[in-house]
Amino acid sequence: MITDTEIRIKGIKALTESLGDVEADRFISLIQRKLFDYTKWRQGMDEESSIEEISKRAMAVSNKNTRQ
Known part of the structure; x- marks a missing residue:
C-alpha cells in the first residue's frame, strides 16, 4: 500500500x-469548491412561496454556483 x-x-x-x-x-x-449551502439559502426564503417558486430559486442559485 x-x-x-x-x-x-x-x-x-x-x-x-x-x-x-x-x-x-x-x-x-x-x-x-464548497458545496451548495442549503441552510444559508433557505434562511432568506419566503415561507409562503410555492414549490415552483422555491424550485426556480434553487435552480438559479445552483446555476450561478456552477458558472463561477
Whole structure:
C-alpha cells in the first residue's frame, strides 16, 4: 500500500499528463469548491412561496454556483 502523499503525487502527475498544467489546475479548483449551502439559502426564503417558486430559486442559485 502506498502513502497518501504518493497517491497525491501520482494523481497530480496523471492529471498534468492528461490535461496539461492549466487544465489540471482548473480541475483541482473545480473539485475543491464548497458545496451548495442549503441552510444559508433557505434562511432568506419566503415561507409562503410555492414549490415552483422555491424550485426556480434553487435552480438559479445552483446555476450561478456552477458558472463561477
